[in-house]
Amino acid sequence: MTSHMLTRSLDRGAAMFLMVVAACGILIPLSNLLLPAGSVLQVPTYLVALWGKYVCYAILALSIDLIWGYCGILSLGHGAFFALGGYAMGMYLMRQIGTRGVYGNPILPDFMVFLNYSKLPWTWYGFDMFWFAALMVLLVPGLLAFCFGWLAFRSRVTGVYLSIITQAMTYALLLAFFRNDFGFGGNNGLTDFKDILGFNVQAEGTRAALFALSCLALIVAFLICRSVVSSKLGKVLIAIRDAESRSRFLGYRVESYKLFVFTLSACMAGVAGALYVPQVGIINPGEFAPGNSIEAVIWVAVGGRGTLVGAALGAIVVNYAKTFFTSGVLAPYWLFMLGALFILVTLLLPKGIVGAFNAWRESARERRPAAAAASAAAEDGITEPDMAEERS
């Protein structure tokens, strides 16, 4: 009975989340496009773009929660998969510029002309076609995650060691993408995009559509994560998170499970990056910075690890705070605030916002006479183990 109640309450939270995202995805673009500018209810275009960015971050946070919250894999390099998805989209957008670039070369993007490339590098083949770029958005991060995970999980690299090598991975990519001769625009990255599928990326209509698409992607990503974690596979993931070697003795091939969920998560992060780039109008190697990946993990911790909804919420709340604080006199102190936030959350809300909310609601239910004390006690433990558990 207890577990039934639990799924039901979880479902209610999930349904509410999906409804809010869907409502935003429909109403915000409509308000932006249909209402007269300056009206109180009209969402200005700059906000549509900003919120679109948050939605992409929410997808990235979901992908991290899937592996960290449910399988105990603390990746501190997920920004790399996000950035690779972004680069794949950026390359498509670059090739759409065509003769409208400064140098007017129909094939070569400006930076290649500038660097005296005689022909298009093979890595850029096919990126003039949207379907190909879209495929690469999934394939490149997925393949990297698969190879990385195959090596790491098979050698049973876990815990802090795994976190460190994921940092090393994103750092190595940062250095590579910074190089001009790597062929992806060096430290300037890719920018000056003109259009996407024939629509002007700067146009209000395109921005509104990208926002709506990002919300749709968030919904799809959420549903994928939900169905994964509520399947029997989800139970195996939690078993691996809580007692990895025990799961092996039951006959589960732990490395295959980790590899599956890590690769899936990387593909999701790639999609988030691909939606992000046309909305911010640029992708550069800075996106690979190790700090970005750490920030993304903080969003998840703040929102509530292992709750999915919390991860998405955390991404939006922390980034809203970031926008708020970095645009004022407090700007130089943002990183300190972020660090303080992380420490405070770890100490005061070890289960994040959503975890704390669940615990509060649980205790409210407990106070009600009808609820059996035993069931409340049992439910209390369902929220995820705190982060101290990472040591294994």
Next chain:
Amino acid sequence: MNVMDNRATSAMLYLDGVHVSFDGFHAINNLSLTLAPGEMRAIIGPNGAGKTTMMDIITGKTKPDLGTVLFDGVTDLTRLDETRIAELGIGRKFQKPTVFESQTVQDNLLLALNVDHSVKGTLFWRGSKPESERIDKVLETIRLTDARNRLAGSLSHGQKQWLEIGMLLAQDPKLLLVDEPVAGMTDVETHLTAELLKEINKTHTVMVVEHDMTFVRELGVKVTCLHEGTVLAEGTIDQVSSNERVIEVYLGR
């Protein structure tokens, strides 16, 4: 030599001349032991005798430096990993009860069931009637039917021990390795556990490590005493407990 080989092929578990050292400390020394199919064996021995390490070797957690470990007469366990060994049909209950604390009792058993354990199999898993009936039956056997929806972490120590035995039942392996099953149990629970293991032994080969002599006596099976990683004595509980070297080891410490 020939005699040995014949014995090996008919044994459920065959260990011969096994050595393991940890940084120069010889935890297992020339250990040889044979378990016949359908047998139940009790393993006793002082703390640090190497009982748990022996189970680690059999289940693939620890690789021996030397020696032979054969399962079902033919399979060389030293070359396989934990997952593969579990798939072959060796189940294990740990000394410190290890259940999946944040999941329900029922889900713990579901995870243990010996069904398709592949990623694809679990992703597209749909419950089936025979599966839930098996879980119901195990719950009844381990007397946790009323606690089926409780989180395993909220169970008492004794109940966790039983849940772990239940997981073994759900796994339904050919060989069960049970490490200190009655630690922390009341006398009644201990007695029930002995009954349960005897019941399990009707259809499975079992190896039980236990300190509790009343419990071992109740099992009434052949006993092997380990000391410093090697077999000190083997026989009935009376033979072993009257063995002078065994007395020396137990009392001389």
